[in-house]
Amino acid sequence: xxxxxxxxxxxxxxxxxxxxxxxxxxxxxxxxxxxxxxxxxxxxxxxxxxxxxxxxxxxxxxxxxxxxxxxxxxxxxxxxxxxxxxxxxxxxxxxxxxxxxxxxxxxxxxxxxxxxxxxxxxxxxxxxxxxxxxxxxxxxxxxxxxxxxxxxxxxxxxxxxxxxxxxxxxxxxxxxxxxxxxxxxxxxxxxxxxxxxxxxxxxxxxxxxxxxxxxxxxxxxxxxxxxxxxxxxxxxxxxxxxxxxxxxxxxxxxxxxxxxxxxxxxxxxxxxxxxxxxxxxxxxxxxxxxxxxxxxxxxxxxxxxxxxxxxxxxxxxxxxxxxxxxxxxxx
Amino acid sequence: xxxxxxxxxxxxxxxxxxxxxxxxxxxxxxxxxxxxxxxxxxxxxxxxxxxxxxxxxxxxxxxxxxxxxxxxxxxxxxxxxxxxxxxxxxxxxxxxxxxxxxxxxxxxxxxxxxxxxxxxxxxxxxxxxxxxxxxxxxxxxxxxxxxxxxxxxxxxxxxxxxxxxxxxxxxxxxxxxxxxxxxxxxxxxxxxxxxxxxxxxxxxxxxxxxxxxxxxxxxxxxxxxxxxxxxxxxxxxxxxxxxxxxxxxxxxxxxxxxxxxxxxxxxxxxxxxxxxxxxxxxxxxxxxxxxxxxxxxxxxxxxxxxxxxxxxxxxxxxxxxxxxxxxxxxx
Numbered sequence: 266x267x268x269x270x271x272x273x274x275x276x277x278x279x280x281x282x283x284x285x286x287x288x289x290x291x292x293x294x295x296x297x298x299x300x301x302x303x304x305x306x307x308x309x310x311x312x313x314x315x316x317x318x319x320x321x322x323x324x325x326x327x328x329x330x331x332x333x334x335x336x337x338x339x340x341x342x343x344x345x346x347x348x349x350x351x352x353x354x355x356x357x358x359x360x361x362x363x364x365x366x367x368x369x370x371x372x373x374x375x376x377x378x379x380x381x382x383x384x385x386x387x388x389x390x391x392x393x394x395x396x397x398x399x400x401x402x403x404x405x406x407x408x409x410x411x412x413x414x415x416x417x418x419x420x421x422x423x424x425x426x427x428x429x430x431x432x433x434x435x436x437x438x439x440x441x442x443x444x445x446x447x448x449x450x451x452x453x454x455x456x457x458x459x460x461x462x463x464x465x466x467x468x469x470x471x472x473x474x475x476x477x478x479x480x481x482x483x484x485x486x487x488x489x490x491x492x493x494x495x496x497x498x499x500x501x502x503x504x505x506x507x508x509x510x511x512x513x514x515x516x517x518x519x520x521x522x523x524x525x526x527x528x529x530x531x532x533x534x535x536x537x538x539x540x541x542x543x544x545x546x547x548x549x550x551x552x553x554x555x556x557x558x559x560x561x562x563x564x565x566x567x568x569x570x571x572x573x574x575x576x577x578x579x580x581x582x583x584x585x586x587x588x589x590x591x592x593x594x595x596x
Numbered sequence: 597x598x599x600x601x602x603x604x605x606x607x608x609x610x611x612x613x614x615x616x617x618x619x620x621x622x623x624x625x626x627x628x629x630x631x632x633x634x635x636x637x638x639x640x641x642x643x644x645x646x647x648x649x650x651x652x653x654x655x656x657x658x659x660x661x662x663x664x665x666x667x668x669x670x671x672x673x674x675x676x677x678x679x680x681x682x683x684x685x686x687x688x689x690x691x692x693x694x695x696x697x698x699x700x701x702x703x704x705x706x707x708x709x710x711x712x713x714x715x716x717x718x719x720x721x722x723x724x725x726x727x728x729x730x731x732x733x734x735x736x737x738x739x740x741x742x743x744x745x746x747x748x749x750x751x752x753x754x755x756x757x758x759x760x761x762x763x764x765x766x767x768x769x770x771x772x773x774x775x776x777x778x779x780x781x782x783x784x785x786x787x788x789x790x791x792x793x794x795x796x797x798x799x800x801x802x803x804x805x806x807x808x809x810x811x812x813x814x815x816x817x818x819x820x821x822x823x824x825x826x827x828x829x830x831x832x833x834x835x836x837x838x839x840x841x842x843x844x845x846x847x848x849x850x851x852x853x854x855x856x857x858x859x860x861x862x863x864x865x866x867x868x869x870x871x872x873x874x875x876x877x878x879x880x881x882x883x884x885x886x887x888x889x890x891x892x893x894x895x896x897x898x899x900x901x902x903x904x905x906x907x908x909x910x911x912x913x914x915x916x917x918x919x920x921x922x923x924x925x926x927x
Contacts, residue, residue, distance in 0.1 A: 365653070367654055401654045
């Protein structure tokens, strides 16, 4: 599966790299994985009466991260979180991960090792073996594409399309922490931030336990993760469900970051991406706990008829809410 | 699943692109695909008592193709072939494809449309719906990562690790056609080749029917596709099976390309990659047809004890055979 692309000059380092990945990934492989790295495909057995879930997400240097801003462990961790969070948003269980990784010539070995430190630490935490992928030379920068294969009891996925007018809108955790870090980085004041000050930006943990709980309890009518930002991800639910939404600005849980005493600006909480929280809806009669698996859950609005998204401001003023996902690291 | 990465400036074209892909991909979706493009994950049901097969492969501009050499249709076609051929090499059936695609700013829409023309034509031919993926801005050049999910009756995959001393070695089709095109392109004589002169380079068709036949008939003890070149792919079988191999140079089927009357140089047939033929072994008592599903099958050598690969020359002279996969398009 790890297809070895051999230029004459690359044979040895690529082989050594694959042998190294294979050795390190091997320890995490579960019994359901018949074949891992070292064949044309990975071979996997899914639980009976389960459906497969599959998601792919790029992590591209200069677009999704910058090497001068993000420690290699954070790049590896965030890469896997992107995939795991999509599984969480379906209420699913992750089974295996696959990583396509293209590396530019001259990248230090230590960078790659630290990338895998971050990646494999998160993989072990959620018992997700790295079962294969592809290794190639990159024409420019580090290029990663994460694939996560998961499963869910047949017919039980929580889709984006299940919201109905009258459903309440909920979100886990707090929003805006990740984009607050971005805002700092873009402002250029500091070239590096301390990851400990912005854990939700550098080492976001996917909400798998919450997603599975909501699916098992039949609580959520629709769900998505907040990878693109609340306004954009809510727009996806509205579009797929054919509904509108009204958010209460004052209810949106805003993160408190670094040594600040006040929460982040409401615009970061509304539009900032990459918090990897869960945004879901539930029928009005469902009682949704204020805390699930140790994670805060907040009601922030209601699904409406029509296709319009609205934001209710502090003094009851209603304005239109446009999807404005936070920009990435592009030029 | 198609995660919409929105920079403010990118919102409209990316949305339009995803809507376009969705519309075009929709027509090919089979009944086993519960959810396609438009959710956090694709949801798929596999046949009962089947195992999942999964493979991922990069197609990176400047590494695996060049825009000035390869028409967009060929880039799309070859991208999908890379994934389908890995499924063929396990004896499996492809179920769905996923495409992560990063596009540089300023890439003409027509290039993207023609890429999908080539990609989706091949997808339809093999009844493989495009079920999702990721779209992003590329920091440099067109970056594609293909994921194919397939399935195979449990325990019936043909692995690289099943070869035993005494097994005969077979290959489908002819070898060296794809690298002969590369050699022409690298020589700089012609900036563009006519795809009709080098169909195995520009539009290689994966050997899915042959792979499935070999699995159903229990004929092959090990198998791999010749994506890296015969010498390198045979080395993978030897390594995974813990065996050696002896090839007869005179038996290796060499392709005849363009308007040439003679077959390609033996070095292209031995080391040239990207022919996407099947290389397999079979126990000595198995009768292997000379043609399977319309494709020529040739016996080219024997699996030996030890780990050494040898090549028997025209006058019986035996020399060591080193894995020397053909180089890609790197600088």
